[in-house]
Amino acid sequence: MSDSPQPEPSKGKGSAVGKVITAHDIDGHDLPPSPAPSTPRNGRKYALMTELVYTEGTDQYNASSVPIYQSATFKQESATGGGGEYDYTRSGNPTRTHLERHLAKIMNANRALVVSSGMGALDVITRLLRPGDEVITGDDLYGGTHRLLKYLSTHGGIVVHHVDTTNPESVRAVVSNKTAMVLLETPTNPLIKVVDIPSIASIVHATNPAAVVAVDNTMLSPMLLNPLDLGADIVYESGTKYLSGHHDLMAGVIAINDPALGEKLYFTINASGCGLSPFDSWLLLRGIKTLGVRMEKQQANAQRIAEFLESHGFKVRFPGLKSHPQYDLHWSMARGAGAVLSFETGDVLVSERIVESAKLWAISVSFGCVNSLISMPCRMSHASIDAKTRAERKMPEDIIRLCVGIEDPDDLIDDLSRALVQAGAVNITPNGFSALENTSAGSSSTLPVATEETLQ
Ligand SMILES: Cc1ncc(COP(=O)(O)O)c(C=O)c1O
Numbered sequence: 001m002s003d004s005p006q007p008e009p010s011k012g013k014g015s016a017v018g019k020v021i022t023a024h025d026i027d028g029h030d031l032p033p034s035p036a037p038s039t040p041r042n043g044r045k046y047a048l049m050t051e052l053v054y055t056e057g058t059d060q061y062n063a064s065s066v067p068i069y070q071s072a073t074f075k076q077e078s079a080t081g082g083g084g085e086y087d088y089t090r091s092g093n094p095t096r097t098h099l100e101r102h103l104a105k106i107m108n109a110n111r112a113l114v115v116s117s118g119m120g121a122l123d124v125i126t127r128l129l130r131p132g133d134e135v136i137t138g139d140d141l142y143g144g145t146h147r148l149l150k151y152l153s154t155h156g157g158i159v160v161h162h163v164d165t166t167n168p169e170s171v172r173a174v175v176s177n178k179t180a181m182v183l184l185e186t187p188t189n190p191l192i193k194v195v196d197i198p199s200i201a202s203i204v205h206a207t208n209p210a211a212v213v214a215v216d217n218t219m220l221s222p223m224l225l226n227p228l229d230l231g232a233d234i235v236y237e238s239g240t241k242y243l244s245g246h247h248d249l250m251a252g253v254i255a256i257n258d259p260a261l262g263e264k265l266y267f268t269i270n271a272s273g274c275g276l277s278p279f280d281s282w283l284l285l286r287g288i289k290t291l292g293v294r295m296e297k298q299q300a301n302a303q304r305i306a307e308f309l310e311s312h313g314f315k316v317r318f319p320g321l322k323s324h325p326q327y328d329l330h331w332s333m334a335r336g337a338g339a340v341l342s343f344e345t346g347d348v349l350v351s352e353r354i355v356e357s358a359k360l361w362a363i364s365v366s367f368g369c370v371n372s373l374i375s376m377p378c379r380m381s382h383a384s385i386d387a388k389t390r391a392e393r394k395m396p397e398d399i400i401r402l403c404v405g406i407e408d409p410d411d412l413i414d415d416l417s418r419a420l421v422q423a424g425a426v427n428i429t430p431n432g433f434s435a436l437e438n439t440s441a442g443s444s445s446t447l448p449v450a451t452e453e454t455l456q
């Protein structure tokens with residue numbers, strides 16, 4: 001293990017395993033109620049912050065950075081199967097393996113697999129399903145997840161139940177021996193609803209031990225949540241977001257503890273050819289090393305922005321705020337609030353003007369990157385959910401999503417303040433400004449919006 005920290009830390013320092021980081025630590029705010037501990041497993045000796053930086057194994061030259069094995073093929077010693085560990089990069093590649101071992105360690109998993117995008121990861125997972133199988137999932141989901149599930153229900157013979165997963169009893173009401181998979185997101189994108197993973201996993205496994213509970217951990221990353229420790233069978237996430245952190249690659253990660261399940265998923269990756277390329281594997285490894293510091297700063301900034309907006313009268317959705325209706329539940333599972341928040345203005349046109357008036361905040365989909373982003377989910381990341389369904393799911397058309405980066409928070413607040421004023425989203429008072437009356441009511445106009453109808 002050439003790039004392991006040397007020498008071994010003392011026992012005292014080693015006891016930092018399981019130490020948590022939160023936005024509150026940095027900002028000097030009160031700590032949230034008993035943030036969930038990080039359970040060390042899979043050979044982890046150090047605190048997660050440390051483990052992120054050090055990867056296991058190296059090459060014959062003791063390279064500090066794992067080489068990019070930019071090779072499609074590997075020569076064999078004989079025609080009868082003799083040879084090394086690798087034959088063809090679709091089936092396996094040393095740079096990808098290095099990344100997968102590192103991810104398994106930091107995700108508290110027995111095995112991790114990496115593919116070409118987060119949606120690629122979900123595609124691999126849903127290939128466990130057979131026609132007639134039932135899937136239970138939430139009523140607030142990333143738009144791409146909704147689109148893939150809709151495709152499977154229209155063309156794959158899969159029955160999909162969208163229920164309010166913030167209430168475990170809604171899952172109990174539909175789970176049966178036909179349930180093959182339960183798919184959860186927490187906090188949800190973009191309404192930031194929190195889902196009780198342990199309760200749902202125990203309800204599902206008690207009713208049907210064969211059903212698989214899969215959790216999309218994109219919104220928090222392994223820095224803040226380990227769904228496998230909470231009863232999930234599969235955790236997956238978009239490596240495009242926090243894990244890579246720079247919006248310079250697309251990747252998807254799947255982690256599991258059950259070896260048989262791991263083999264099935266690997267089979268699909270090899271058979272379908274969606275494994276992550278050597279170069280993107282290398283880039284992702286590099287990104288993961290700074291996940292801890294990025295997340296620490298992003299969370300601290302997000303907390304400042306959330307408090308700023310709330311103090312000016314906006315209805316803000318963020319699990320770092322005590323006003324979040326599931327604040328205690330979130331902190332019983334997670335070690336931080338993440339850096340994505342959303343708020344409403346009460347008017348779609350006002351929201352549009354805010355987004356377009358911001359200068360520092362880039363108008364962009366995605367999140368988890370070092371620079372801050374502003375978006376209108378109903379027009380952008382969630383446009384693949386048709387307007388009728390969005391309305392049924394009470395997704396406010398005026399909702400603005402902020403994905404906070406590592407910039408100076410005062411610059412972010414100044415830019416946002418200017419945008420709010422310029423957009424006419426606030427009343428100017430002698431002491432500053434406050435949100436307009438209809439903002440906190442969460443009402444929204446229903447102007448016609450462009451939607452992407454993928455399935456006619
Ligand atoms: C919660 C969530 N899951 C999955 C994905 C899919 O990831 P990717 O864009 O890497 O395919 C996204 C975003 O795209 C997301 O926001």
Ligand SMILES: N[C@@H](CCSC[C@H](N)C(=O)O)C(=O)O
Nearest residue numbers: 142144365366367380381384
């Ligand atoms: N045009 C894309 C939109 C990607 S949204 C990316 C990300 N998950 C987010 O929430 O911003 C598509 O149709 O998938």
